[in-house]
Amino acid sequence: YRVHATVLEQLTEDHRVHLSSVESFLGRALGMGPNVEIDYRSLPAEVGDLYLLATDGAYTHLDVAGVHAAIAHADDLDAAARALVASAQARGATDDLTVQLLRIDALPEDRALALLPPQREGLALPPPLSPRMQFEGYTIVRELHASSRSHVHLTVDDATGQQVVIKTPSVDLAAEKDYLDRFVLEEWVARRIHSPHVLRAASSERPRQHVYVAMEFVEGQTLGQWMTDHPQPGLDAVRSLVAQIGKGLQAFHAREMLHQDIRPENLLIDRSGTVKLIDFGSVHVAGLAEGTGATRADAIAGTLQYTAPEYFVGGEGDARSDLFSLAVLTYQMLTGQLPYGLQVVRLRSPAQLKQLRYVPVRHLRPELPAWLDGVLHKALQPQPVKRQEAVSEFLQDLQSPGAQFQRLRAPPLVERNPVMFWQAVSCVLGLAVLVLLGMRAYGN
Incomplete structure (x- = not known):
């Protein structure tokens, strides 16, 4: 509950199913099912907000007047919580009694640390940038990448002398509100994730006049270029890279975020061999309002050939969707091909999932x-x-495959290479025919 001056605002619903006024049971709890379902709600927070958390044994025996009486003159919220527990006991409560009172005494002034992403209202779209141009306290050095949707430039921070990558949206997208909302979310996402395998946001806190993203500069190559340079890499080399990508994804998942666009061009390998995930424009953040990245097929956020099948057939994405994309990438690094070719992008209904045919590596x-x-x-x-x-299970299987995988044997030649199999059979039959003809001629 959020405690107001005269009322209690209920923010969550418990997972109890009531059969009658005296009989009920839990409808959802940890351990009751194979998956954990978590409810989210996004609310604005203000200094002075007071929240009441209570188990059913407590809140079913409390009323609004009793709560306000306990907290009216209590500077000690722990003492107020104990008073509420005592009040519930006095009213006949016998179940588990837990009460916690939370008060917001201060909120961060730094927008990068705020719970909600930055707003772009009042910010103009940047002008076209060119070398030696001054922009928002940065000097433009050169263009790194350009597309119809964004431009990426290497810059130097005039205040610190550090190299910073500035990403700006295309001026042609001024009317695309959803894209611009996701665009400003990228830097906010980067500031909330701390991993050596995720690109960091630049440290500048200067006020802004334009919409742009400022990130650290990483000198190296994309995974796509690495794959071109290593068309048939060894398994150990691939496992090393996949393990780093997986750790980056785990950092997202720990924050209840999905990257949703794992592909070779969104992975950088620096000079020390460290892999970093980049481009957070497709990230979905659980609990935030719409516009933080799609999790359904009606607005697929990532690159189609690496996107999990559930997105194409109306399903919702989760951490296993990012895992699918990581597995596609692993397969492609080893073979140069996609495991299902282009079959996945043609999916339109759940029934078509059965038609997918995996090509063994x-x-x-x-x-x-x-x-x-x-x-x-x-x-x-x-x-x-x-x-x-989870990604961790996949990484463990790649590094130390369990007995279920170790028991697997190589498929017969007719499955691995049917053309070679029938060529061999034809060769043997041809030799047999020649031998028989020779024996017949010798007998005559």
């Missing part, structure tokens, strides 16, 4: 171990419930 790289196909095939299952539960 050993069909393209026969020298790779048989267990690897088992690990990848599980992570690439069309149904999310059949995949590994």
Whole structure:
């Protein structure tokens, strides 16, 4: 509850199903099902806000007057909570009695630390940037990337001398509100995640007049370029890169965020070999309002060929959707191909999921171990419930495959390479015919 001057504003619903006035049962709790379902609600916070958290054993025996009486002159909220518990006991409560009172005494002034993302109202779209131009306290050095939706420039912070990457939206997108809302969210996301495998936001706190994103500069190459330079990498090299990408994804998932756009161009490898996830324009943040990245097929946020099947058939994404994209990337690093080709992007209904046909990695790289196909095939299952539960499980399977994968054996030649199989059969049959003809001629 949020405690107001005269009323209690109920913010959440418990998961109890009432059969009658005296009989009820829990409808949802930790351990009751295979998955944890978490409710979210986004609310503005103000200094002085007071919140009451209570178990059903307590709140069913409390009323508005009793709560206000307990907190009216209480500078000690712990003492007020104990008073509420005592009041519930006096009214006959026998169940678990837990009460907690929370008061907001201060809120951060730094917008980067705020609970809600920055607003872009009042900010103008940047003008076209060019080398040696001054922009918002930065000197433009050179253009790093340009597309129809955004421009990326290397700059120098005039105050610190540090190299900073500035990303600006295209002026042609001034009318695309959803895109611009996601755009300003990118830097906010970066400031909330602390991982060596996630691109950091620049440290500047100067006020802004334009819409742009300021991030750290990483000198290196994209994973796409690395894949071009290493068309058939060893398994150990791939595992090392995938482990780093996975750790970056875990940092997102720990914050209840989905990256939703894992692809070679969104991964940077610096000179020390460290991999960093970049481009947070498709990130979905649980609990925020709409416009923070799609989780449904009607607005797929990421690059189609790396997107999980559930997005295409009207399902919702979760951490296993990012896992699917990571597995696609792993498969592509090893083979240069996609595990389902372009079948996934053509999906339109759940029934079509059964039509997806996984191409075993050993069909393209026969020298790779048989267990690897088992690990990848599980992570690439069309149904999310059949995949590994989390990125950590996938990484563990890649590094130390369990018995279920170790028991796998290489498929027969007719499955691995049917053309070669029938060529071999034809060759053997041809030799047999020649031998028989020779024996017949010798007999005559």
